Amino acid sequence: LFGHISECQFLNGTKQVRFLERYVYNRQQYTHFDSDVGKYVADTALGELQAEYYNNDTEYLEYKRGQADRYCRHNYGVVEPFTVQRS
Structure with a gap:
């Protein structure tokens, strides 16, 4: 079994994203x-x-460093109306 798991962690909305x-x-x-x-x-x-x-x-590493913005912050905006606002 091989796989990879991507995970976003948020603190105070999108102020701090990991x-x-x-x-x-x-x-x-x-x-x-x-x-x-x-x-x-x-x-x-x-x-x-x-x-x-x-x-x-270094090119790939820079791409990965940008994932907090490209992947996490983007998806937060997509799902936020259905998750955070309903809490």
């Missing part, structure tokens, strides 16, 4: 990207090579 992308193999997270850290972090020995590979690709 984007996380977790990579999982055999039910174990082996590496993740954290927009607060700004790079990939290895969680296991398996993830060290992948984290190093992605962190050396």
